[in-house]
Amino acid sequence: MVLPQKSFSVLIGPSGCGKTTLFDILTGILPRDSGSIEWEGEQLPHLGTKAAYMQQKDLLLPWLSLLENALLPSMLAGKKGPAEHQRAHELFSHFGLGGFESYLPQSVSGGMRQRCALIRTLMFEREIVLLDEPLSALDAITRRGLQTYLAMLKNQYGKTVLMISHDIDEALALADDIIVLTASPMRVQDTIHICRPTLCDSMAPSMETLRCRVLNELEAGGIQ
Amino acid sequence: MKGRIASCVLLFLLIGIWEVLCRIIQIPVFILPAPSRIVSVAIFQAPLLAHHALITCFEILLGVALSVIVAISMSILMFASPLVEQALSPLLIASQAIPVFALAPLLIIWLGYGIWSKVCMAALIIFFPITVNLLEGFKSCDSDYDKLFTLMGASFPKRLRYLYWPWALPYFFAGLKVGVSVATIGAVIGEWVGAQSGLGYLMIQWNARLRVDMVFAAILWLTIIGISLWSIVSFLNKKVITWNR
Numbered sequence: 001m002v003l004p005q006k007s008f009s010v011l012i013g014p015s016g017c018g019k020t021t022l023f024d025i026l027t028g029i030l031p032r033d034s035g036s037i038e039w040e041g042e043q044l045p046h047l048g049t050k051a052a053y054m055q056q057k058d059l060l061l062p063w064l065s066l067l068e069n070a071l072l073p074s075m076l077a078g079k080k081g082p083a084e085h086q087r088a089h090e091l092f093s094h095f096g097l098g099g100f101e102s103y104l105p106q107s108v109s110g111g112m113r114q115r116c117a118l119i120r121t122l123m124f125e126r127e128i129v130l131l132d133e134p135l136s137a138l139d140a141i142t143r144r145g146l147q148t149y150l151a152m153l154k155n156q157y158g159k160t161v162l163m164i165s166h167d168i169d170e171a172l173a174l175a176d177d178i179i180v181l182t183a184s185p186m187r188v189q190d191t192i193h194i195c196r197p198t199l200c201d202s203m204a205p206s207m208e209t210l211r212c213r214v215l216n217e218l219e220a221g222g223i224q
Numbered sequence: 225m226k227g228r229i230a231s232c233v234l235l236f237l238l239i240g241i242w243e244v245l246c247r248i249i250q251i252p253v254f255i256l257p258a259p260s261r262i263v264s265v266a267i268f269q270a271p272l273l274a275h276h277a278l279i280t281c282f283e284i285l286l287g288v289a290l291s292v293i294v295a296i297s298m299s300i301l302m303f304a305s306p307l308v309e310q311a312l313s314p315l316l317i318a319s320q321a322i323p324v325f326a327l328a329p330l331l332i333i334w335l336g337y338g339i340w341s342k343v344c345m346a347a348l349i350i351f352f353p354i355t356v357n358l359l360e361g362f363k364s365c366d367s368d369y370d371k372l373f374t375l376m377g378a379s380f381p382k383r384l385r386y387l388y389w390p391w392a393l394p395y396f397f398a399g400l401k402v403g404v405s406v407a408t409i410g411a412v413i414g415e416w417v418g419a420q421s422g423l424g425y426l427m428i429q430w431n432a433r434l435r436v437d438m439v440f441a442a443i444l445w446l447t448i449i450g451i452s453l454w455s456i457v458s459f460l461n462k463k464v465i466t467w468n469r
Contacts, residue, residue, distance in 0.1 A: 029371055048375070059372050062467040063390040072386070076378045106468045124376075 001179060001188055003128075005040075008154045008161045010171040012214060013181025019164045020056075022186070023130050027053050039128075052124035056133045058117040060105040066112075067092070067101035070119045084123070091119040094156070095149055111142040115149055122157060129153055131163035135170065147173055168214050178210075180217040190217045257437040266441035273426070277445045280422045283339055283411045284453065287346025288404060294347065295354035295399070302355075303362040303388070304380060320352050324410060328417040342414035342422065349410040350403035354396065361395025362388050397461040404453040408446050 003009055011019055024030040026037065028046030037044050044050070052073075060069045067088060068075075074084040092098050095115045105113050114134060121129055134150070135143040151174055153159045165171050171178050172194065180189040192213060239259045245251070246258035253261065266273065298316075302309035328345060335341040365388055373383050415424025423442045430438035 024371075027375055029374055053372075053375050055368055055371065057368055059366075059368055061369075061386065061390070064386075073376050076373070076376045076382055076386070104467055 002191075003160055003162055004176070005127075005160050006154060006158050007176045008151070008163070008174055009177040009179055010175040011162065011164045011179050011181060012166070012168065012171055012218065013186065014183045014218070015166075017181050017184050017186040019181065019186075020132055023053060023132055023164070026130065027051055047128055047130075050126055051128035051130050052121045052126040053130045054117055054121040054132065054134050056136055058105070058110075058113040060113055060116060060120075062105050065102050065104060066097065066108065066116045069105065069116055070123055072120060073123045073125075088119065088123060091122055094152070095119055109142070110138055111146055114138060114146060118149060118153075122153070122159075127160060129159045129161045131161065133164050133166065136166065143167075143170070150174055168211055171214070172210055178214055180214060189220060192217070254434040254436050257440060261437050262440040262444060265437045266444050269438065269441060273423070273441060273445050276421055276423050276426045276442075277449060279339075280342075280408070280411050280415065280424065280446070281449055283342040283414070283422065284346050284404075284407045284449065286339070286343040287407055287410060288350055288400075288453075290343060291347040291351035291354060291403060292400070295351045295358060296396075298351075299355050299358035299362065300384065302359055309359075316352065316355065319348065324349060324413055328413050331414065332418040337418045337420060342411045342419065342424075345414035346407045346410035350400075350407050353402040353406075354399035357395040357399030357402075358392055361392025364395070365391045393465055394461075397457060397465070401454055401457050401461075404457055405450055407453065408450050412446065 011022075013019055021030065025032045026047050028048035032046065037046060039047060039050055060066070061072070064072070070088045070091065071080070071084060074080065074088075089098075089101070092101055095118065097112060097115055097119070100108060100112065105116070108116075114137075118134070121131075131150070135146055138146065147170060150161075150163070153161050154176075163174070175194055178192040178194065180192065181187065182189045192210065194210065243259050246256060257265075298312065302312055324345060327348065328341075331341040331344050335344060369387055369391075370383075373387055378386070411422065412424035412427070415422040416428055419425040423446055427439050427442045430436075430442070
C-alpha cells in the first residue's frame with residue numbers, strides 16, 4: 001500500500017477484514033509481526049510519531065470544554081502557551097465552531113462534536129492523519145456537510161490522509177485514491193485513482209463508472 | 225417530587241400508627257415511648273444532645289477524611305498494578321468480613337478511649353465502599369479513550385488526572401454516599417465500647433437508667449446526622465459532576 005504525500009486515500013473493504021486493526025498497527029497500538037513501514041525513505045517501527053488518529057467515536061472528554069478537548073494533545077505534551085491557544089481558536093473559526101469554545105460536548109450537536117474531534121486531531125501537528133470512519137455515526141445531511149471539512153485536511157492543511165469508509169459515495173467525493181481491500185486475510189485488491197481537480201459532487205454521472213468499478217472490485221475481493 | 229411526597233406520607237403514616245398504638249395499648253415509656261414524647265425529649269434535651277452529637281459528628285467527619293485518603297490511594301495503586309490488586313484484594317475483603325464489634329475493643333486498647341479509636345472505626349466501615357466503587361470506576365473507562373491517550377503519549381499520572389479520575393468521579397460519589405450513610409455505625413459502636421462523650425456514650429448511659437425515650441432521641445439525632453451527611457455528599461456530587469457521559 002502506497003500513500004502519496006499530501007493525498008487523500010480511502011480504504012474500503014468488507015466488515016471484519018481488519019481495517020481498524022491495520023490502523024492500530026500503523027500507530028503502534030498493536031505490535032506488528034511482519035511487513036515493514038516506510039515514510040519518506042525511512043524505515044519506521046510504526047507511524048505513532050508521524051500520524052494523528054481519529055477514531056469512529058468523537059471521544060471528546062465530557063468534563064472538558066470543546067476548547068480544552070481540542071487543546072488536550074498540547075496539554076499532555078506540556079505545551080499550554082498562547083501559541084497553542086491561538087492555533088486552536090483559528091481552527092475553531094475555520095471549522096465553523098467559533099463562539100462554541102467554552103461549550104461542553106453534551107451541549108452541541110453530533111456534527112459539531114465530530115468537527116471538534118477533527119480539530120483535536122489537527123492539534124497533534126502530525127503529517128499523516130488516519131481517520132477511522134469519522135462520519136459513520138452521523139446522519140446523511142450532517143455527513144455531507146462534514147465532508148467539506150475532511151477535504152480541508154488535505155487541501156488547506158496539507159495533510160496526508162488515510163480514511164476508512166464504508167460509503168462508496170463518500171469515498172468518491174473525497175478520495176484521490178480508493179484502496180479496495182479483500183475479506184480476511186486482508187490484501188489490497190486494487191487501488192483506483194480518482195482523477196479530478198477539486199472536490200466534486202459524488203452524484204455526477206462521470207462518477208457512476210467509478211462507483212461500479214469499486215463495487216466490482218469489492219465483489220472480486222470477497223464481499224457478498 | 226411525587227416520590228418524595230409518597231415517602232413523606234409513608235413515614236408520617238408509620239409514625240402515626242406507632243403513636244396511636246402507644247396511646248391505645250398504653251405501652252410503658254421505658255419499653256417503647258410514643259413518637260411525640262421522643263420528639264419533645266429530643267427538643268428539650270437539645271443542648272445536651274447537640275454537644276454529644278457534635279463530638280460524634282466530628283469523629284465521623286475525621287473518619288470520612290481518613291477513609292477517603294486511604295480509599296483513593298488504595299484504588300489508584302490497585303488500578304495501576306494488577307499485582308498490587310491481587311495482593312490487596314483478600315485483605316480488603318477480610319477487613320469487611322471481620323465484624324466491627326470484634327475490632328472495637330482492640331482499637332480501644334490500641335488507640336485509647338479518645339477520639340481516634342472511633343475515627344478508625346468509622347473509617348474502617350467507610351473506606352470499603354469508596355475503594356471498591358472507585359476501582360470499579362477506573363476499570364470501567366472506555367478502552368477507546370485509553371487508545372486515544374496512548375496516541376497522545378500520556379503518562380499514567382496524566383491519564384489519571386485528565387481521564388481516569390473524572391471518569392470514576394460518579395463511582396467515587398456513589399461509594400461516598402454509601403460510606404457516610406453507614407459511618408454513624410462505626411462511630412457509635414466505638415462509643416459504646418469505650419468513650420466519655422458522643423451520642424453512643426449517651427445511649428449506653430441512658431439505656432442503663434431505662435430512659436428509652438432519651439435513647440430514641442439520640443437515635444433521632446444520629447439519623448439526622450446520617451441524612452445530613454448523605455444530603456451534603458449528594459449536593460457536592462451535583463455541583464462537581466456537571467456533565468453527562
